[in-house]
Amino acid sequence: MSQASFAAAAARMSDSSCAIATQGLDIGYGRKQVGRDITLQLAEGEILCLLGPNGSGKSTLLKTLLGLLPAQGGQLHVLGRPLAEWPRRGLARRLGYVPQAHSGEFPFTVEEIVLMGRTSHMPRYAVPGAEDRRIARESLDTLGIGALAQEPFTHISGGERQLALIARALAQQPAILVMDEPTASLDFGNQLRVLEKIRRLKHEGLAILLCTHQPEHAARLADRVALFRDGTLHATGAPDALLTVPRLAWLYGLEEDELRAWTATKYPC
Numbered sequence: 001m002s003q004a005s006f007a008a009a010a011a012r013m014s015d016s017s018c019a020i021a022t023q024g025l026d027i028g029y030g031r032k033q034v035g036r037d038i039t040l041q042l043a044e045g046e047i048l049c050l051l052g053p054n055g056s057g058k059s060t061l062l063k064t065l066l067g068l069l070p071a072q073g074g075q076l077h078v079l080g081r082p083l084a085e086w087p088r089r090g091l092a093r094r095l096g097y098v099p100q101a102h103s104g105e106f107p108f109t110v111e112e113i114v115l116m117g118r119t120s121h122m123p124r125y126a127v128p129g130a131e132d133r134r135i136a137r138e139s140l141d142t143l144g145i146g147a148l149a150q151e152p153f154t155h156i157s158g159g160e161r162q163l164a165l166i167a168r169a170l171a172q173q174p175a176i177l178v179m180d181e182p183t184a185s186l187d188f189g190n191q192l193r194v195l196e197k198i199r200r201l202k203h204e205g206l207a208i209l210l211c212t213h214q215p216e217h218a219a220r221l222a223d224r225v226a227l228f229r230d231g232t233l234h235a236t237g238a239p240d241a242l243l244t245v246p247r248l249a250w251l252y253g254l255e256e257d258e259l260r261a262w263t264a265t266k267y268p269c
C-alpha cells in the first residue's frame, strides 16, 4: 500500500461518522481461515446488504464485526474507534444483532427475551424498570407479536422466534444494526413488514448491515450491496450496478438462462 493510500485508509478508519470500517480483515475460527483481506465501510443512515452463497462466510464476517469472534488479522473500527478499545457495555449499547433464528434452550418468555435487549441500558444487576418494559412492549407491538409476550420462546414457531429476535434488537435502541437473514423464516406478509421496518430505521439514522439470500430484497432496500463469495468480498456498489444477470449467475454458480427463467425480477443483463 502506498503512503497516500495508507493515509486515506487510516482517515477512513478513524472517521466517527463511519459506523463500521474494516481494512484487510481476516476472519475464521481458531486456525481455520474462512475469509481474507476484507475491506468495507458502513456509513451512518445506510443499508448495506451482503449477498453470497451458503457457506461463503457471511455469518462469520458478521460475528467478527460484532466482536463475537476475534479477527484473525487486519483492522476493525466501530464509530471511528478500534473495536478492541470499546468497553463491552458501550459496544453492546450501540451494536444490535439479529442472529439467524434459533430455537433457544431455556424457556424464557418472549418478553424476557426482548427485555434482554435492554440489559446494556440498565444499571448493573438491576431488574428491568417500567421504561424498559414499555420499550420491550412497543418493540413487540411494532412487529405484531405483542400477543406472544408471555409465551415461552421455545414454544413459538420459527418465524415468531425470528420476529422476537428482531424485537430484542429494536428494544436495544442501537446506532448500528447487524442482521443475519432477518426475513429467512418469515411468511410473505411478515417479510414485507420487516423490510418496511428496516427502511424506517434507516430513515431514523441507523446504520444497517444485513445478509440476505434474496437479491430482490437487496434491490429494493439497499443503498449498496456487497457480493461475497469464497470468503472474499468481490465487489461493493449500487444495487443497479451489481445486481445484474451475469453477476448474480456468477455469484450463485447458475447459468444465466436458469436465473432468468426462475426469477420474476428483471435484473439488468
Ligand SMILES: Nc1ncnc2c1ncn2[C@@H]1O[C@H](COP(=O)(O)OP(=O)(O)OP(=O)(O)O)[C@@H](O)[C@H]1O
Pocket: 029, 032, 034, 052, 053, 054, 055, 056, 057, 058, 059, 060, 061
Ligand atoms: N463454529 C465454527 N467452527 C468452524 N467452522 C465454522 C463454524 N461455523 C461456520 N464454520 C465454517 O465457516 C464457513 C462459513 O460459514 P458461515 O456460516 O459464515 O457461512 P454463510 O455464508 O453465513 O452461510 P449460510 O448462507 O449458509 O448461512 C463454512 O465452511 C462453515 O463450515
